[in-house]
Amino acid sequence: MLWLTGLSGAGKSTLSHALRDTLAAERPVEILDGDEVRTYLSAGLGFSKEDRDTNVRRIGFVARLLARTGAAAVTAAISPYAATREEVRSLAERDGVPFVEVFVSAPVATLAERDVKGLYRKALAGELTRFTGVSDPYEPPARPDVVVRTDVETVEESARRILDHLRGRGLLRGAAAGTAEVAAS
Template sequence: MTAKNITWHQGISYEERISLRGQKGYTLWFTGLSGSGKSTIACALEELLLKKKYSVYRLDGDNIRFGLNKDLGFSEDDRNENIRRISEVSKLFADSCAISITSFISPYLKERNNARLLHEEVGLPFIEIFVDAPLHIVEERDPKGLYKKARAGEIKEFTGISAPYEKPVNPEIHIKSDENTIEESVDIIYKYLLDKKLL
């Protein structure tokens, strides 16, 4: 049911927050197959930015699916709702002038584009980071044993095996995690942010 009788109350603007906080807010949206390395790279980037005294927070399956989205499963509808909620939360973090890092498979182009539009409509930067690794590589890594279970039919609708992953068409940053180390990957992102004057 859609809420009625609600009114937006405009407070401090994004530009005023930038001036007061001394940093820009935006979302770094990591996408890629399970096992591609996106969460590992996101964690390392978060640590680097925190050490440099930036306000940054990482959203991932652990702090979202065990709390805000614990009522959602893994059907296509639930995955889409999961990403919709994450998009809204990351936008709020970005609007507060924090750097919001999201690390989710987010397999569908439409849902990632919706996340981008949600930010761009209010003037917030959105940077899509495609952490790319071939299926055979992520299956070899399989840190949680999920691909093995999916191949055995124990996990239904598993991205890359029994459910689709739609690769980004034109991401701001494309990292090939089978070719770049974690440190090199973080450096690529950090240099991009510097080049775009986001740090």
């Protein structure tokens, strides 16, 4: 189970798609994108702490089911609260599912520059409430398995670092690090 966490716009979805082809060479891959899960699995949930935790638990449950069948379950969800991420990790490990937490990090200023929807601008101006990382908390992982810095790394560099970690833990075979195996999407 590959769990990508970070603020909106940090690059979680982009990275999950960049990893897909390499992971798919060894097993089926399913990407659980936070926006899609909210639409299809968590419709009706709001943005209170309780609703956000429920959403993360649902993503974790589906990811565990997929991983137990041998699929590479890749999540791309903000998942703002450390305790809930730890709960998901604990349940995965209880089920014998390796859990790899990737902190997709970028400063809010960079994310605001990238933001084509203008959500950061609105949140920073106080026009949008309960926006994670601005007016609502985001608790960065204390000990993530991998940290990628999308403000200074290319998609390919970040993806390569994640793949190298997976190989180092024996969770991925395949080509050695440094090959042109990662396709940006």
